[in-house]
Amino acid sequence: MTTTPTTHSSPAHAVKPALVIDNVDKVFDPAKQAVLKSVSLSVQAGEFLAIVGPSGCGKTTLLRIIQGLDTATSGQVSLPTQSGKSPRLSYVFQRSSLLPWYTVRKNVAFGLSLRSGRDIYDSRSARDRAVDELLELTGLSQYADYLPSQISGGMQQRANVARALAVRPDVLLLDEPFSALDALTRERLQIDVASILSSIRTTAVLVTHDIRESVFMADRVAIMSAHPGMVKQIVDIDQPRPRTEEFQHSPQLAEIERFIWGCLHPSNQH
Numbered sequence: 001m002t003t004t005p006t007t008h009s010s011p012a013h014a015v016k017p018a019l020v021i022d023n024v025d026k027v028f029d030p031a032k033q034a035v036l037k038s039v040s041l042s043v044q045a046g047e048f049l050a051i052v053g054p055s056g057c058g059k060t061t062l063l064r065i066i067q068g069l070d071t072a073t074s075g076q077v078s079l080p081t082q083s084g085k086s087p088r089l090s091y092v093f094q095r096s097s098l099l100p101w102y103t104v105r106k107n108v109a110f111g112l113s114l115r116s117g118r119d120i121y122d123s124r125s126a127r128d129r130a131v132d133e134l135l136e137l138t139g140l141s142q143y144a145d146y147l148p149s150q151i152s153g154g155m156q157q158r159a160n161v162a163r164a165l166a167v168r169p170d171v172l173l174l175d176e177p178f179s180a181l182d183a184l185t186r187e188r189l190q191i192d193v194a195s196i197l198s199s200i201r202t203t204a205v206l207v208t209h210d211i212r213e214s215v216f217m218a219d220r221v222a223i224m225s226a227h228p229g230m231v232k233q234i235v236d237i238d239q240p241r242p243r244t245e246e247f248q249h250s251p252q253l254a255e256i257e258r259f260i261w262g263c264l265h266p267s268n269q270h
């Protein structure tokens, strides 16, 4: 099977978008260049979009604007939901953000005990069942009663992912979630998290420096350039999800990885 990256200069090819970023500019300091310029992206419900780009091109700023932690200087971000209700967003950070005095189970259930999370499931037992299922799905059942300090960094990131998924997010935002982990743990988590997200069809946006990770996990990879941060190209990863371990080390993946690397380093191409 050959895999030829398909590129788009136009961002919007989603049928049922869960996230639409329309012509977003972000200027922190009017005396300096914009951090984000004319960024437009559309993510279909159930789709996995990865964003790669040089350091400082505004990837985290874009995630923060999507999350509502920061505002766009101009342009719009919309999150249309199927139900018409307000969208729920979850964020997984590079470093574990678990509460150290709570067990893994309590951490996973944390968002559901907040006022905003109580209505997500019909009853307490449905909530407990959902937490149990997520612990199972993320391989944490036997660590449910451990404290974060008693489990490995990889397990902590599994718990962060489980906690983010417990609130049934319309869009899951992942900001370099595996970059603090060792290579083997990172690969295992890429496989497991990609498989979980595809099984429950969560819409996800991943920011990463790891091109291989972006190709392995995502349906599409948006490549950004810096100064100002713009979407330079979008690459379709034409492989069914969930991806297999074979794909992770396949020549097809390496070919797409090289292609994206070339887009990020145009002056190094011969």
Ligand SMILES: Nc1ncnc2c1ncn2[C@@H]1O[C@H](COP(=O)(O)OP(=O)(O)OP(=O)(O)O)[C@@H](O)[C@H]1O
Pocket (backbone or CB within 6 Å): 028, 029, 035, 053, 054, 055, 056, 057, 058, 059, 060, 061, 062
């Ligand atoms: N609150 C802020 N005030 C002023 N400048 C900011 C602020 N937040 C980010 N910036 C600037 O915006 C630019 C983009 O930062 P951002 O963290 O979004 O980039 P990034 O692509 O995520 O970088 P990295 O890959 O290194 O994490 C940087 O030059 C940063 O200094």
